[in-house]
Amino acid sequence: MTDNKTTPVDEGRRRFLTASAAMAGVAVAPGVVLYEIAHGKPADEPASHAVRWGMLIDTNQCQEGCDECVKACGEENGFGHGTRETDSQWIRKVELRDMRTGRTKSLPVMCQHCAEPPCVDVCPTGASFKRPDGIVLVDRHICIGCRYCMMACPYKARSFVHERITDQNPDVPRGIGCVESCTMCVHRVDRDQQPACVEACARAGHGAILFGNLNDPNSEIAKRIAQYSTMELRADLKLNLGVRYQGF
Amino acid sequence: MSGAAKLGRRAAGIWAALAALLLATLGAFAAASGERAGTAAGRTPKPVLVIEKGERCVEDTAYMRRNHMKLLLHHRDDTVHKGIRTEKHSLQNCINCHASSKNNSVLGSDENFCQSCHTYAAVKLDCWDCHSSKPKQQAATAAAAVAKAPVSAGGKQ
Numbered sequence A: 001m002t003d004n005k006t007t008p009v010d011e012g013r014r015r016f017l018t019a020s021a022a023m024a025g026v027a028v029a030p031g032v033v034l035y036e037i038a039h040g041k042p043a044d045e046p047a048s049h050a051v052r053w054g055m056l057i058d059t060n061q062c063q064e065g066c067d068e069c070v071k072a073c074g075e076e077n078g079f080g081h082g083t084r085e086t087d088s089q090w091i092r093k094v095e096l097r098d099m100r101t102g103r104t105k106s107l108p109v110m111c112q113h114c115a116e117p118p119c120v121d122v123c124p125t126g127a128s129f130k131r132p133d134g135i136v137l138v139d140r141h142i143c144i145g146c147r148y149c150m151m152a153c154p155y156k157a158r159s160f161v162h163e164r165i166t167d168q169n170p171d172v173p174r175g176i177g178c179v180e181s182c183t184m185c186v187h188r189v190d191r192d193q194q195p196a197c198v199e200a201c202a203r204a205g206h207g208a209i210l211f212g213n214l215n216d217p218n219s220e221i222a223k224r225i226a227q228y229s230t231m232e233l234r235a236d237l238k239l240n241l242g243v244r245y246q247g248f
Numbered sequence B: 001m002s003g004a005a006k007l008g009r010r011a012a013g014i015w016a017a018l019a020a021l022l023l024a025t026l027g028a029f030a031a032a033s034g035e036r037a038g039t040a041a042g043r044t045p046k047p048v049l050v051i052e053k054g055e056r057c058v059e060d061t062a063y064m065r066r067n068h069m070k071l072l073l074h075h076r077d078d079t080v081h082k083g084i085r086t087e088k089h090s091l092q093n094c095i096n097c098h099a100s101s102k103n104n105s106v107l108g109s110d111e112n113f114c115q116s117c118h119t120y121a122a123v124k125l126d127c128w129d130c131h132s133s134k135p136k137q138q139a140a141t142a143a144a145a146v147a148k149a150p151v152s153a154g155g156k157q
């Protein structure tokens, strides 16, 4: 162990120092620090509780028959376009119809990034977890593929990888025997980019998905939520979702 | 236990020790002659480390040999759980430098960087069940994708 530059003791000490430094930062100038973190983060800084990433879907802008977001998601994260029963679906277009009036709506549904995620509650290994900034993920290094989370998720948001996968996007490791779901394109968000579906929807000219920091009152998404009536799917479950819908 | 049985047991023990010693000597001799037979076509294939890029690794070579797995593990947890995406100790950074110019991968044959050592040491590599063994296509394709994608009016605030 003599040639080890970082011993476990050193790492513990470093973690403690980093934590104290972060707290000092918040204590000295809370307003400034929070505001800065809300605009993305440098690569070497951990995700922070000051941010809660969320999406607002304007169902009036979302077009029936358009599946640009679904295609973009598959392309970005490296899976097919729902051609086989066993293909992963991180996002799907759902058609709703009011039985009495016949009025229809079409909207994308993905992992809702619950603040109180049932998938995390039931995971026996700790593979399902919520990042400090509210993004719910599966750590594939820990996932044993039991699929308990898939049963617990009220939104049918998770998929199981049945087949061997090759040629993954290096930013999005995926493999056989693990559960996976929408990551809000966490690899892009950490680099200050928007999720692929959001970009694709804007490119298609609909702009139906707005992505941003729900915790920052100055963000576009927080302003829209403050101004308009929005809803959560199955709000009765009180999971406090990161994805909200507008215009039902 | 009778005296004779005890004796017999001790004798057996001595023989076992002698046999082990003999085997060890033979083994050492075999290894030495194997080396003398020439490294090119030795009986034990040695790992072939073709360093494709860069003057030196992110840490000293000796340190990397011993500790690359610890660095990767530490970085792995930091990335997945905290979202820390620095390049220095990332698996992608390893691949970018060490992918072979022949097949653009760190795997594929016993001449490829990761596979050569791991085959030699008989350490199973299951990183690649999920991770890509090839460098990310940067430059051209990434630039094209960015050019195609104007940021939405709302923008991320």
Ligand code: SF4
Pocket: A110, A111, A112, A113, A114, A117, A118, A119, A120, A136, A152, A153, A154, A155, A156, A157, A158, A181
């Ligand atoms: S929507 Fe489902 S998968 Fe996503 S956080 Fe909630 S319970 Fe988990």
